[in-house]
Amino acid sequence: MPAEAVAVPLTVGPGLRTPQTRRAADETSSTPTDRGWAVGQAQSRMNDTELIREAQRGNTAAFEELVRQYDGAVLRLAYHLTRSEQDAQDIYQEAFLKAYRNINNFRFECSFYTWIYRIVTNLCLDLLRKRQVRKEDSGVTTDSEGGSYDLLDQVADVRSGASPERDLMRRELGARIAKALQKLTPRERMVFEMKHYQGLKLRTIGEILNTTEETAKNTLFRGTQKLRAALRDMR
Amino acid sequence: MNCEWVQQNVTLYLYNELADDARHELEQHIARCQNCAAEVAEQREFQAQMNELPVEEPSASFLAAARMLLQESLETAQQHRAWYHRFAFDPTAWLRQVRFSPALASLLFLIGFAGGIGAMYSAMGKGQVPRTVASSPAEASMIGGITSIEKEPGTDKVRVQYDKRLPESVQGSVSDPKVQDLLLYAAKSNENSGVRLNSVDALTSKADDPRVRETLTYALRYDSNPGVRLMALDGLGSFVKDDIRVRNAVLEALLNDSNLGVRSGALHALDPVRADSSVRMALQQLSREDPSEYIRTESKRMLASMPVID
Numbered sequence: 204m205p206a207e208a209v210a211v212p213l214t215v216g217p218g219l220r221t222p223q224t225r226r227a228a229d230e231t232s233s234t235p236t237d238r239g240w241a242v243g244q245a246q247s248r249m250n251d252t253e254l255i256r257e258a259q260r261g262n263t264a265a266f267e268e269l270v271r272q273y274d275g276a277v278l279r280l281a282y283h284l285t286r287s288e289q290d291a292q293d294i295y296q297e298a299f300l301k302a303y304r305n306i307n308n309f310r311f312e313c314s315f316y317t318w319i320y321r322i323v324t325n326l327c328l329d330l331l332r333k334r335q336v337r338k339e340d341s342g343v344t345t346d347s348e349g350g351s352y353d354l355l356d357q358v359a360d361v362r363s364g365a366s367p368e369r370d371l372m373r374r375e376l377g378a379r380i381a382k383a384l385q386k387l388t389p390r391e392r393m394v395f396e397m398k399h400y401q402g403l404k405l406r407t408i409g410e411i412l413n414t415t416e417e418t419a420k421n422t423l424f425r426g427t428q429k430l431r432a433a434l435r436d437m438r
Numbered sequence: 439m440n441c442e443w444v445q446q447n448v449t450l451y452l453y454n455e456l457a458d459d460a461r462h463e464l465e466q467h468i469a470r471c472q473n474c475a476a477e478v479a480e481q482r483e484f485q486a487q488m489n490e491l492p493v494e495e496p497s498a499s500f501l502a503a504a505r506m507l508l509q510e511s512l513e514t515a516q517q518h519r520a521w522y523h524r525f526a527f528d529p530t531a532w533l534r535q536v537r538f539s540p541a542l543a544s545l546l547f548l549i550g551f552a553g554g555i556g557a558m559y560s561a562m563g564k565g566q567v568p569r570t571v572a573s574s575p576a577e578a579s580m581i582g583g584i585t586s587i588e589k590e591p592g593t594d595k596v597r598v599q600y601d602k603r604l605p606e607s608v609q610g611s612v613s614d615p616k617v618q619d620l621l622l623y624a625a626k627s628n629e630n631s632g633v634r635l636n637s638v639d640a641l642t643s644k645a646d647d648p649r650v651r652e653t654l655t656y657a658l659r660y661d662s663n664p665g666v667r668l669m670a671l672d673g674l675g676s677f678v679k680d681d682i683r684v685r686n687a688v689l690e691a692l693l694n695d696s697n698l699g700v701r702s703g704a705l706h707a708l709d710p711v712r713a714d715s716s717v718r719m720a721l722q723q724l725s726r727e728d729p730s731e732y733i734r735t736e737s738k739r740m741l742a743s744m745p746v747i748d
Contacts, residue, residue: 263512274501282494296504299512303515377490377491380491420450423453424446424450
């Protein structure tokens with residue numbers, strides 16, 4: 204891990220809000236506010252370092268605090284990527300268990316943020332590779348348990364009040380996108396997910412994937428081209 | 439800067455990943471080059487289209503369920519590492535969070551509840567219509583099951599009869615019998631633990647109804663998810679005094695539940711009836727031999743504060 208990684212800025216989209224700040228934002232639902240978030244962000248590196256040191260000394264409460272700071276973002280990433288609650292749940296469990304087991308090997312060469320994302324992306328990549336082997340082109344794919352699920356069912360309907368027709372159209376478009384995403388290699392899918400949907404910087408993505416920013420850029424470019432072609436073909 | 443460079447970097451431009459000088463140059467270029475401007479517009483449209491697969495924050499109940507499972511796994515892992523402290527993610531705080539989460543405002547939208555409605559579909563000849571059925575997930579996902587296939591003799595026509603599943607939603611008060619039936623059904627039979635958690639949560643406000651209590655007791659006894667069990671326990675707590683079946687279920691949870699959070703919740707729920715002979719016996723047993731120090735200490739404390747009995 205490169206030493207410069209220590210300075211990874213934590214400016215990565217709305218996802219990294221801690222549960223506390225997220226709740227504060229939710230309470231004032233009409234005008235989401237990031238009250239306290241900027242301050243929290245500045246402090247978070249220092250806090251993480253302290254928390255990791257404490258966790259390494261065997262303080263479970265410190266480890267729990269680390270989990271709380273990152274688990275919302277982890278679950279969101281895993282769920283959006285896998286479109287399966289069960290798989291997202293499995294990745295979440297395994298990621299934090301791994302972090303827990305290996306916390307003593309954490310050498311502060313990168314931020315905890317990069318470290319935990321590295322664990323999560325590796326688990327996601329494993330799952331995507333397994334799925335790719337089993338992939339069928341019918342839109343029905345399998346989760347890690349081998350159970351089949353339909354992509355369309357995975358486009359959850361949360362926008363209440365929409366007309367059934369509009370809703371169906373939206374769900375169909377969602378299913379088409381999900382199908383197009385399946386055309387990507389696991390690595391392209393991962394980079395696209397982190398850039399487009401999670402809003403991470405390419406530099407961070409490179410670090411997470413143990414590669415250069417340039418390689419991440421090229422992967423993103425390739426993935427985007429493939430997706431555009433796939434969506435064009437489906438028109 | 440030429441067109442090829444621009445086309446290669448439009449993606450980075452729109453994702454705000456270009457250096458300021460390159461960005462400026464690119465903007466100058468597209469102001470005078472129609473082709474590249476069109477490419478930018480197309481890429482922008484593509485990005486908007488991809489957003490039709492929205493990223494949603496995991497619901498509070500989904501997150502709570504994940505944390506409960508993690509707590510269990512961590513406790514197991516912790517025993518291997520022989521750490522003294524137990525993990526206590528403060529389950530009640532999560533429940534509070536679940537309860538006040540805006541996600542629950544839409545609680546009563548029970549989406550995807552399958553009503554079986556018979557539908558008829560005649561498939562005409564090979565290679566024409568059947569393709570649309572088989573390849574379109576929209577249709578395939580709606581098919582509940584195929585009940586019969588008849589071939590018309592001498593032609594290439596077949597008649598396929600199938601049941602269609604239609605998603606429906608119901609909105610209303612938890613007291614509404616129709617809504618309550620759905621909640622009772624969801625609490626017992628849904629495969630999604632988040633849905634079970636939400637239905638149990640909604641039902642806790644109606645725990646004075648024996649039918650609801652029966653479902654909550656069932657959830658406390660048999661639900662595989664500790665978050666759901668804990669939620670059910672929360673709803674049943676105030677009935678340990680008056681409903682002997684509730685008391686027994688809570689006692690059973692205290693003695694046998696695999697999750698320490700649920701067990702300590704059960705312990706506290708039984709506090710008002712700690713003088714009851716079955717509870718007292720359980721407390722004595724736990725204070726002596728429970729593997730969890732927390733349960734031992736708490737049981738002792740409850741026994742010590744027991745009113746003197748003849």
